[in-house]
Amino acid sequence: MHGNVKENTIACYTKYGQISDHNQIDREVLHLEVPDAIRVSESVIPFEEVSCFENFMVTVGGSIINAEISKHHLIKYYELCRSQNSFLHEHILEPLNSNLVAGVISETVNLSDVIRAGKITTSECDFLTWDKTLQASEILDMNVGFLRARLDKLASLASKSKLNREAILARDQAVKDLITLEAKFLRAKEVINRLHLEIETLNTSSENLEAMFKEVAKAPW
Known part of the structure; x- marks a missing residue:
């Protein structure tokens, strides 16, 4: 026995x-x-012990949900976790079903790609929309603080760039206005000088004209 x-x-x-x-x-x-099935994990491996992507297991409520996340998103999520040396979903609220967690993870990856591909001309509205999405994930205790910090810095730089562009445009318009005013000023100055000369000429001969006028007026019939 x-x-x-x-x-x-x-x-x-x-x-x-x-x-x-x-x-x-x-x-x-x-x-x-059966790597593509949802599996039950006997224990959660600390991220510090994850040596490579092949060892990377996304665990929710004791179940490994790698199969619910696309390979592209899973690789990107591994890179994000590695950058923070922790599972970003480690403290996510329970009980959340695996589909929801997989969705939050995929959306986090998508936003990280969007942030890295951002342009200085990105609108303030877009930055606010992305931050609200990350904030919603953060409410669920998803560790996205580092993404929000990056987003906030980019938004600040984009805002300064926008103000700078607007200031440059305003300056250029002011320069154009000044050039127009200077041209008008020069034309006005030319007119003033010409009229001044005419007035001086008329003033110089006015006495002669008056004498001639009187002579003609008093001349005998």
């Missing part, structure tokens, strides 16, 4: 922790043979 128990009890170590019976071994084999 004791011999049979000994025969049926096998202890081994896997990436999910120590397994000490056939049922657990069968589950472990199932995990390895």
Whole structure:
């Protein structure tokens, strides 16, 4: 009897922790043979122990949900987690179903791509929309603070750039207005000088004209 128990009890170590019976071994084999299925994790591996993408397991409520996230998003999410040296969803509120968590993760990845591809001309409205989306994830305790910080810095730089562009446009318009005013001033000055000369000329001959006028007026019939 004791011999049979000994025969049926096998202890081994896997990436999910120590397994000490056939049922657990069968589950472990199932995990390895069916990578695209939602699996039950025996233990959550701290991110510090995740050495590569192949070891990266997104666990929610004891279930590995890698299969619910596209390969592209999963790779990008791994890179984000690695940048922070932690699972970004580690403290996400419970109980949230795996579909919702997978959606939050995918949306986080999408926004990280959008942020990295941002342009200095991006509108303030877009920045606000992206931040509200990240804020919603943060309310669920998704670690997206570093993304919001980056977004806030970019929004600030974009705002300064917009103000700078507007100031340049206003200055250029003022320069154009000044050139127009200067041209008008020069034309007005020319007119003034011409009229001044005419007035001086008329003033110089006015006495002669008056004498001639009187002479003509008093001339005998």
